Amino acid sequence: GENVEQHPSTLSVQEGDSAVIKCTYSDSASNYFPWYKQELGKRPQLIIDIRSNVGEKKDQRIAVTLNKTAKHFSLHITETQPEDSAVYFCAASRGGADGLTFGKGTHLIIQP
Amino acid sequence: DTGVSQDPRHKITKRGQNVTFRCDPISEHNRLYWYRQTLGQGPEFLTYFQNEAQLEKSRLLSDRFSAERPKGSFSTLEIQRTEQGDSAMYLCASGFPAGQPRTEAFFGQGTRLTVV
Numbered sequence: 001g002e003n004v005e006q007h008p009s010t011l012s013v014q015e016g017d018s019a020v021i022k023c024t025y026s027d028s029a030s031n032y033f034p035w036y037k038q039e040l041g042k043r044p045q046l047i048i049d050i051r052s053n054v055g056e057k058k059d060q061r062i063a064v065t066l067n068k069t070a071k072h073f074s075l076h077i078t079e080t081q082p083e084d085s086a087v088y089f090c091a092a093s094r095g096g097a098d099g100l101t102f103g104k105g106t107h108l109i110i111q112p
Numbered sequence: 113d114t115g116v117s118q119d120p121r122h123k124i125t126k127r128g129q130n131v132t133f134r135c136d137p138i139s140e141h142n143r144l145y146w147y148r149q150t151l152g153q154g155p156e157f158l159t160y161f162q163n164e165a166q167l168e169k170s171r172l173l174s175d176r177f178s179a180e181r182p183k184g185s186f187s188t189l190e191i192q193r194t195e196q197g198d199s200a201m202y203l204c205a206s207g208f209p210a211g212q213p214r215t216e217a218f219f220g221q222g223t224r225l226t227v228v
Contacts, residue, residue, distance in 0.1 A: 006154075034216060043116075043203070043219040044155065089154045096215030097145065097207045099168060102154030 002027040004092050006103025014111050019080055021106045023090035024072040030092040033066060033073045034100070039086045047088075048075070077108075085110045116220035118204050124226045125194055132190045133223045137206030144187050145205040145217060146179055155203055155219075161187060162209065194227045201225075 003026040013019045025033075034049035050057045050064045050073065057064050061080075066073040077084055087107050091100040117136045125131050137144045142163050147155035158177065159169045163184035172178070176194075181187040191198055201224050205217040 004154075032210070032215070036219075043221050046216050046218070049216055091154070096210030096212070097143070097205070097217035098160060098210060099157050099171070100145075100147075100155070100217065101157065105152070105154050 002030060002092055002094075002101040004090060004101050004103045006090050006106060008106060009104065010107045010109070012109040012111055013080055015080055015082060017080055019075075019077045019084070019108055021075045021088055021090070021108070022072060023074070023092075023103050024070075025092040025101075026071065027092070027094065028068075028071065029094050032093045032096055033064070034091050034097070035062075035064060035075050036089045036091065036102075037086045038089065038105075044089060080108075080110050082110050082112065084108060116204055116206050116218055118202075118220040118223050120223055121221060122224050122226075124228060127194060127196060127227055129194055130190065130192045131194055131225060132188050133202055133204075133225075134186060134188050135204030135206075135220060136186045137204070138218060139185075141206035141208060141218075142184070143207045143209055143217075144181055145207070146187070146189050147203040147205065147219075148173070149201040149203055149222070158189075191225075194225075196227045199225055199227045 031052040036044035038044045063076040090103045145160040146158040149155045161181040176192045201222040203222045205219045207217040
């Protein structure tokens with residue numbers, strides 16, 4: 001089955017700086033890669049996703065890059081703000097949102 | 113509220129008891145997913161439905177776990193003879209199948225189960 005590794009487990013950055021979270025996956029048939037943000041005690045919320053026919057996708061301060069050859073994808077957050085503090089999860093699947101395999105999460109801390 | 117809703121939000125039960133959780137998906141979504149999340153971990157996929165058909169159940173954690181979606185709308189997840197290791201957050205999500213213009217999964221707030 002699919003295995004998703006996520007790094008780092010904790011990331012602390014100064015407000016205004018950029019943050020990068022990296023994930024690798026093992027199943028070459030995976031074709032859908034979403035990123036979820038989860039605040040303490042709340043539901044995971046989709047912030048951006050990418051499909052395997054695209055190498056990069058951007059939405060305002062958030063971008064995701066995908067390298068299918070190396071089987072890794074990354075989340076980039078620019079101009080970080082205090083409200084970006086949360087746990088971020090990457091995930092992968094073979095078919096849309098069916099049977100997503102999640103990474104263990106990255107606790108992002110934005111220092112004022 | 114047009115999001116995914118789950119009931120109850122919290123459940124405390126004694127070891128050995130059966131528990132049942134309910135999920136109401138976003139009304140236009142025909143896919144419904146169940147996940148389990150333990151502290152400090154990402155959600156772990158359990159099972160999913162396309163309308164009333166359960167398409168994947170091999171990843172349910174044991175035969176004590178079962179799920180239904182009898183009319184293709186709400187779903188229930190039942191755990192029989194609960195064990196302390198079943199304590200976790202049980203998340204439900206809904207979405208559209210692969211191949212649709214939008215296939216992302218939207219999660220509910222979850223049901224937090226504590227087995228004492």
